[in-house]
Each structure stands twice: as structure tokens, then as C-alpha cells.
Amino acid sequence: MCSRVWLLAGWAILGFVAACSSDGVNRAGVAGSSSGGSAGAAGTLGVGGSADEPRAGTASLGGNANGAGGGGSAAQGGGRSASGAGAASGGATTGGAASGGVGGAAARPFKGVANAACDDLGAGRLNASWWYNWTTGPSGCKTGEFVPMISGKNEKSAAAVSTALQALKAAGYRTVLGFNEPNKTDQANLPVADVVKLWPSLTADAEVRVSSPATSADAKAWFEDFMAQVDAQSLRVDFVAVHWYGWNAGSCNDAKELESYLTWAEKFKRPIWITEFGCMNASNPSAEVVQKFYAAAIEMLARHASVERYAWYPWNTNNELVMSGNLTALGTAFGQAPALR
Numbered sequence: 446m447c448s449r450v451w452l453l454a455g456w457a458i459l460g461f462v463a464a465c466s467s468d469g470v471n472r473a474g475v476a477g478s479s480s481g482g483s484a485g486a487a488g489t490l491g492v493g494g495s496a497d498e499p500r501a502g503t504a505s506l507g508g509n510a511n512g513a514g515g516g517g518s519a520a521q522g523g524g525r526s527a528s529g530a531g532a533a534s535g536g537a538t539t540g541g542a543a544s545g546g547v548g549g550a551a552a553r554p555f556k557g558v559a560n561a562a563c564d565d566l567g568a569g570r571l572n573a574s575w576w577y578n579w580t581t582g583p584s585g586c587k588t589g590e591f592v593p594m595i596s597g598k599n600e601k602s603a604a605a606v607s608t609a610l611q612a613l614k615a616a617g618y619r620t621v622l623g624f625n626e627p628n629k630t631d632q633a634n635l636p637v638a639d640v641v642k643l644w645p646s647l648t649a650d651a652e653v654r655v656s657s658p659a660t661s662a663d664a665k666a667w668f669e670d671f672m673a674q675v676d677a678q679s680l681r682v683d684f685v686a687v688h689w690y691g692w693n694a695g696s697c698n699d700a701k702e703l704e705s706y707l708t709w710a711e712k713f714k715r716p717i718w719i720t721e722f723g724c725m726n727a728s729n730p731s732a733e734v735v736q737k738f739y740a741a742a743i744e745m746l747a748r749h750a751s752v753e754r755y756a757w758y759p760w761n762t763n764n765e766l767v768m769s770g771n772l773t774a775l776g777t778a779f780g781q782a783p784a785l786r
Contacts, residue, residue, distance in 0.1 A: 554590055555786035556779075557756035558766065559721050563588050565767050571776065574784040575754060577720070579625055581613060595647060597624030597633030597640075597658070606646040610653065620654045622686060622720060623647060628664035637670045641678070648681045657713075659686035659720050662706055672713050684716040684753065691728030691738065698734065700741040704749075711751050719755040723764040732763040736775045743782050753786075 554574035558566070563586035566573045575590040583591040593613050600606045613621055626632035627640055635643075640658060648655050660668045675682050689706050691697035703722065710717050722742070724735045739757070746752050757779060759766040766776035 552785035553753070554784070555754055556782055556784045557589075557592075557754055558779075559756045559758045559760075561759065561766065570772065570780060571766055572780045572782075572784050575756075577622060577756065581609060592620055592622060593618055594622035594625060596622075597627055597635055597643075600643075601635075601639075603643055603646040606643050607649065610647060610650060614650055614653055619652060621647075621656070622659070622718075623656045624658040626661055626664075626688070627658050628660045628667045633658070637667060637674065640671060641674045641680070644675070644680050654683040655681065656684050656686040656718060656720075657682045657715075659688050662687070662689045665709065682713075682715060684718055685710055685713050686718045686720045688721040689719065690722060690726075690758075691724040692726045694727040694730075697724035697728040697738040700738065700745040703742055704745050707749055707752065711749070716753040717749075717751050718753055721756065721758040723758045723761055725761055729761070729763050732773070732775065735763045736778060739775060739778060 556573055557575040557577070558571060558573045559576075560578040561571060561573070561576060565571050566576055566586070566588040573589050575592055577592045577594055578584070579594050579596050581593045581595065595606060595609045595613075600609055610621065624633040624635060624640060627635040627637075635658075657668075658671065672682070674680070687706070687710050689703050691702065696702045707717065707719075724738055729735060746755065757766065758764065759776075764775070765773050766779050767773065772780060
């Protein structure tokens with residue numbers, strides 16, 4: 446299915462971007478395509494139009510695709526945000542947010558998902574402005590902005606990390622997520638010392654924005670050790686990636702524990718991406734509790750400008766956004782939440 450989005454500035458039509466979606470999903474823990482050649486789409490641009498409908502003006506001039514104010518801003522998928530980047534490149538998008546109206550700050554991708562079926566990502570469904578799948582390629586999906594990850598499960602040497610980074614740069618990506626849960630034996634499984642040794646290879650290209658490793662929330666000591674060594678050795682971490690799940694009974698009754706964790710992460714004085722979060726174990730007694738938690742979390746995130754993006758993890762019971770092809774109540778709420786910030 447192809448979609449066009451028309452961008453307006455004043456009363457002049459600037460142009461459109463066409464994006465075609467394809468099927469395919471890699472669930473958590475299932476390896477997808479490792480090629481970096483296919484790229485995330487520029488189809489999540491939006492000023493005055495739905496991403497799936499070629500209409501100019503479904504949102505008022507000066508609003509963004511979510512109906513939120515923004516002085517006519519349009520968000521473009523891609524790596525590092527660059528004010529005024531405007532156009533999307535062919536494969537991976539390499540710009541950031543582009544101002545599309547008069548006198549407003551650029552709106553940037555905000556709401557994302559830790560993998561989903563390609564057809565569920567776009568407007569009219571989850572309306573996600575970005576997504577990732579723990580691999581280096583989108584497996585043919587061109588809906589929304591895809592952000593690749595060098596997860597560390599296979600890249601255990603400087604040469605392997607360098608090769609992966611160079612391939613992603615050549616494919617047009619300018620943002621890369623770093624190692625996934627190196628504190629976990631079933632994930633990257635790397636001690637701090639090994640990650641620090643590999644880090645210069647991961648950050649060798651100054652044009653590619655790189656996140657910290659994303660540890661599980663019970664690994665504060667691992668993460669603090671890593672960041673201390675980063676600072677001591679003047680290594681580069683462009684933004685902090687974090688995971689958080691409610692676990693104990695009551696921890697998803699509101700967003701207070703998540704907010705406390707974000708306050709801890711803010712001490713590293715870098716932008717924050719929440720690349721996995723949700724409710725598990727005793728914190729997750731029902732779908733209704735999880736839905737109320739999500740609503741509280743979105744309200745709380747509005748108070749934390751340090752959070753650039755988040756990605757919901759929809760692969761746990763009661764955390765699903767889509768079931769049997771239909772949006773769940775949580776999925777409907779997710780789809781209605783602001784996609785840009």
C-alpha cells in the first residue's frame with residue numbers, strides 16, 4: 446500500500462513523499478534481516494495530512510500530523526535531527542525534523558514501538574513515528590522511521606562493530622542504537638570492560654549519532670560504571686537508552702516508579718530514549734491496569750523534556766497493541782497518543 450503526504454508552507458505546496466508499506470514482523474528475540482541496505486521510510490512526515498491518506502489539510506495549517514501545535518512543523522524520519530533538513534533521502538532518511546510552517550519549532554519523532562507488523566505502524570493504526578527491531582535492517586518495511594541497532598549479540602570484536610557501523614552509514618542511517626542489555630547473558634552479554642574497548646569502534650564516525658548500551662533497570666551499577674569510564678576516557682555517548690518494566694505489585698498502578706528511574710537517568714545529562722517499557726510479573730494483573738499505566742506514563746513524559754523518544758514493548762501479556770489483526774484498547778490509546786514532540 447502506498448501513501449502520500451503533502452507538506453504545506455503558508456499556502457504553497459512544497460511537495461510530497463510517497464511511502465509504500467510491506468508486510469513482515471520480527472518479534473523480540475527473533476533475528477530479522479541483518480542487512481543495512483533497506484531503509485526506514487520518510488512516510489511519517491505530517492503537516493496537514495494523515496500519513497495514509499493523500500489529503501492536504503486534514504489538520505489545520507500550522508499543526509502537525511498528530512493535531513498538536515507546532516507552528517506547522519513536519520517531522521522527518523532519520524538519524525540526527527537537523528533543523529531545516531526538509532527533504533527525505535531515498536533509502537534511509539538522513540535529516541531530522543523540518544520546519545513546515547510559519548514561526549514554529551520543528552516537531553520530531555517521539556512515539557515508537559519495539560517492533561510491530563509493518564502494516565500496523567502507520568496512520569490509522571498505531572501512528573508510530575519510529576520503530577526498531579533489535580537488528581540492523583527493517584526487513585523490507587518502509588513505514589515510519591526505522592532506527593537500526595548494533596546489538597552486540599554477534600558484534601563481539603572491534604572489526605565486527607566497525608563493519609556494521611560502516612554498512613549502516615553507507616545505507617544512509619545517522620542514528621544507531623548501541624548494545625542491547627549487555628548485562629544479560631541471553632542478550633549482548635558483555636562486561637563493562639569489553640564494551641568500553643569496543644566503544645571507539647562504535648562511535649568512530651562523527652556523523653552517526655550513537656546511544657549508550659541499554660541495560661535492564663536492575664543494572665544501575667553496570668550502567669554507572671560504564672558512564673564513569675566514558676567520562677574518564679572522553680568517549681562519546683550521544684544519548685542514553687534505557688529499559689524499564691514494572692515488576693512488583695503496584696509498580697504499574699501509576700507512573701511514579703518509571704519517573705523515578707528517568708530522574709536517575711537524567712543525571713547523565715544526555716537526551717534519553719526509552720527503548721523498551723511496559724508492565725510485567727505482579728505489576729501486570731490486567732489489561733486495564735496496563736492501559737491506565739500507559740496513559741499516566743504519557744502524561745508524565747510531558748514533564749520530562751529530556752526524553753526525546755520512547756518505544757513501547759508490546760510482546761508481553763496485557764501489553765499487546767494488536768491482537769488477531771485488531772487494535773486492542775491499549776493499541777487504540779497508543780494510536781491516539783502524540784507521535785511527534
